[in-house]
Amino acid sequence: xxxxxxxxxxxxxxxxxxxxxxxxxxxxxxxxxxxxxxxxxxxxxxxxxxxxxxxxxxxxxxxxxxxxxxxxxxxxxxxxxxxxxxxxxxxxxxxxxxxxxxxxxxxxxxxxxxxxxxxxxxxxxxxxxx
Amino acid sequence: xxxxxxxxxxxxxxxxxxxxxxxxxxxxxxxxxxxxxxxxxxxxxxxxxxxxxxxxxxxxxxxxxxxxxxxxxxxxxxxxxxxxxxxxxxxxxxxxxxxxxxxxxxxxxxxxxxxxxxxxxxxxxxxxxxxxxxxxxxxxxxxxxxxxxxxxxxxxxxxxxxxxxxxxxxxxxxxxxxxxxxxxxxxxxxxxxxxxxxxxxxxxxxxxxxxxxxxxxxxxxxxxxxxxxxxxxxxxxxxxxxxxxxxxxxxxxxxxxxxxxxxxxxxxxxxxxxxxxxxxxxxxxxxxxxxxxxxxxxxxxxxxxxxxxxxxxxxxxxxxxxxxxxxxxxxxxxxxxxxxxxxxxxxxxxxxxxxxxxxxxxxxxxxxxxxxxxxxxxx
Numbered sequence: 001x002x003x004x005x006x007x008x009x010x011x012x013x014x015x016x017x018x019x020x021x022x023x024x025x026x027x028x029x030x031x032x033x034x035x036x037x038x039x040x041x042x043x044x045x046x047x048x049x050x051x052x053x054x055x056x057x058x059x060x061x062x063x064x065x066x067x068x069x070x071x072x073x074x075x076x077x078x079x080x081x082x083x084x085x086x087x088x089x090x091x092x093x094x095x096x097x098x099x100x101x102x103x104x105x106x107x108x109x110x111x112x113x114x115x116x117x118x119x120x121x122x123x124x125x126x127x128x129x130x
Numbered sequence: 131x132x133x134x135x136x137x138x139x140x141x142x143x144x145x146x147x148x149x150x151x152x153x154x155x156x157x158x159x160x161x162x163x164x165x166x167x168x169x170x171x172x173x174x175x176x177x178x179x180x181x182x183x184x185x186x187x188x189x190x191x192x193x194x195x196x197x198x199x200x201x202x203x204x205x206x207x208x209x210x211x212x213x214x215x216x217x218x219x220x221x222x223x224x225x226x227x228x229x230x231x232x233x234x235x236x237x238x239x240x241x242x243x244x245x246x247x248x249x250x251x252x253x254x255x256x257x258x259x260x261x262x263x264x265x266x267x268x269x270x271x272x273x274x275x276x277x278x279x280x281x282x283x284x285x286x287x288x289x290x291x292x293x294x295x296x297x298x299x300x301x302x303x304x305x306x307x308x309x310x311x312x313x314x315x316x317x318x319x320x321x322x323x324x325x326x327x328x329x330x331x332x333x334x335x336x337x338x339x340x341x342x343x344x345x346x347x348x349x350x351x352x353x354x355x356x357x358x359x360x361x362x363x364x365x366x367x368x369x370x371x372x373x374x375x376x377x378x379x380x381x382x383x384x385x386x387x388x389x390x391x392x393x394x395x396x397x398x399x400x401x402x403x404x405x406x407x408x409x410x411x412x413x414x415x416x417x418x419x420x421x422x423x424x425x426x427x428x429x430x431x432x433x434x435x436x437x438x439x440x441x442x443x444x445x446x447x448x449x450x451x452x453x454x455x456x457x458x459x460x461x462x463x464x465x466x467x468x469x470x471x472x473x474x475x476x477x478x479x480x481x482x483x484x485x486x487x488x489x490x491x492x493x494x495x496x497x498x499x500x501x502x503x504x505x506x507x508x509x
Contacts, residue, residue, distance in 0.1 A: 057411035076411070077386035078479030078486065101417075108413040 023086045023093040023128050030121035038118075043126030046119055053112040061110055070130055085130045093124055145323030148233055150338065153207045156196045157319050163189035164250065164293070171290060175467040176498040183261070190254040193247050194354075195347050202343040205336045206234035214240050231311055232331045233324055239307075242300050249293045256286040264439050265497060269361035276442045368437035370494030375427040381416060382424065387485050390494030391428045392436035393455065395445050399428040402452045410454060410482075440496050456481035468503070477504040 021029075031038050047061045047069070057076060058064065064081060065073035070088050073081040083089045093099055107115035115123075149157075166185035170178045200209035214222070214237035222229050222237040229236065235243060262270025264279025274282070308315045318324045370392040379388050391399065403425040406414045416424070433441040443460050447453070455461050465481075473481045484491035490500040 055408075055411050055413070074479070075385045076480065078483035079384075079386055105413040105415055108407075108415075109411075 019094050021094060021096045021099075023124055026093050026096075026099065027121050027124050027128065030117040030124070034116065034118035034121060036118055038121035038125035040122065040126040040129045043119075043122030043124070047123055047126065051111050054108070054110040055112070058106075058109045061106070063110075069127055085127045087128075087130065092127070145318075145321075146233060146326040147322050148206050148324045149319055149322040150204050150207055151322065152199055152203065153196075154319055154322055156192055156199070160189060160192050160196075160250075163192060164297075167253075168290065168294065171287075177501045177503070179265075179498040183257075186254060186257050189250055193250050193254075194350060196247065198343050198346045198350070202339040202346065204338040205333050207338070208336060209244075211333050211336075212237075212240035212243070227310060230329065230331050231327065233326070234333060236307075239303060242296065242303065245296055246293070246300065249289060249296060253286060253289045253293060256282055256289055260286050266366060266438060266495065267362070267497065267499070269358045271362065272364035272366055276437050276439050279439055279442065366437070368435065370436050370438050370441065371431040372493075374492070375424070377420060377423050378427055381420060385412075385414070386482060388492050389484070390440075390492060391431035392433050392438060392441040392494045393444055394428075394432060395434055395447055396429040396432040398444075398447050398449055398452070399432055400425060401449060403428070405452055410452070436494070438495060440494060454482060472503065475504065475506045477506065 027038050047065075048067060050059045052059070062073075064075050065084060069084040072083050075081055082091070084092055086092045103115050103120055107113065107119075163185045167182055167189060170182040170185065174181070199207050205211060212235040219237040219241065232239075258268055258270055259274060260279060260282040261268040262272075263274035263276055263282050265271075266276060304315050313325055315324075370390055374383070374388050378391075382388060394402070402409075403421055406416060406421065433445045433447075444455065444458070447458070456465075472478065478486040484496075487501055487503045488496050489502065490497055
């Protein structure tokens, strides 16, 4: 196979991320929406706590993402999950649709409700501090 | 004239050479192949299929060569020498324990030879039919539908039980006749010799036509190899779709392996996609247009549209809520030989992680040739 074909095959096999935002832009946007400064400390607490309000198999974010977001996690199916911290994984928090889709699903699975803009800003700001 | 016994002949005594070297090698080679095929077929799990196929194929090759030898071999190897007439068989049975001693096969033993050879050929044919239909491999893969897999493997299994029974009768017959004639017949099949006694029923000697036998056997090898290769390469009708839609692998395979669309019927996929907000314990909601695009693709390539064993297994899946395939009776029967702890190994993690063991899981084939259960890694 020609190198060009190999290269395009590799490129096509990766999920195409829109690269339309950045972690800082997201924190700014969510805090503006919430009208308060982000709190990495609250983000950490929310991420690591056990919540009783969500679905029984996913009491916490760390159920799948592991307690150390600089490391990868593992979905309940066994599939590995890439690290969440942008310093380690530069693809994280660069695609608005992707971020919203996963906050939407996972907040509902873990908390049984949507996350507020404040909570989203808190969590991302905690990841950025790591 | 007394032949010089070969070193392995063991206790040399002045016997008559009845079983030529080919017949003896054939007999014990067949014992080894058939035992291996029976053990791997009845007692070992699906990951031993290769051993089963190799031993079964060798048994068929041996029987084929023996059949050629039955027309070209020396005196007592020839079918024409021992094929009994109806009258001979009846009078042999009537004589009971007082029957005359045959230096070759007696009529009852001869019938056993033909029954065993026929059963082994039948096992070969039904084995190839099961392989072709159920497992979509080998020369019959393109011509037999996967839905016949179950019936062919049942017939194959029944023939194997019949073979086991006849092997038991054969051994029983050898023991009885050895006692009656006070001669170890199993040892005769090792050194080829039998004591010559007055009143023995013998046959006029016939020379072996070795060159003719070699010609026939090599001709058959060439024709069989060519035909099997050619037939095995015929394109399969209705194979599982070969590549996953990008939207499907992006969205669905983000959390789990990309389950092949042919594993579930269309109605089951429709139901699954309607209930994404509660997807096996998690919220997997998708934007409507993405969900619709995936549903169309899944339905287009669902179990009803595919001729493969997994597609056949779950075409009739009935659900009111989406059921995980590992919770179905069919799945549990197929995985029954695995210890419970197997699935919690870190290398496998969950029963839904098919491709931890089935390397071809995402192709939809789930061939037994592609199974390898990973071990727990050393700490």
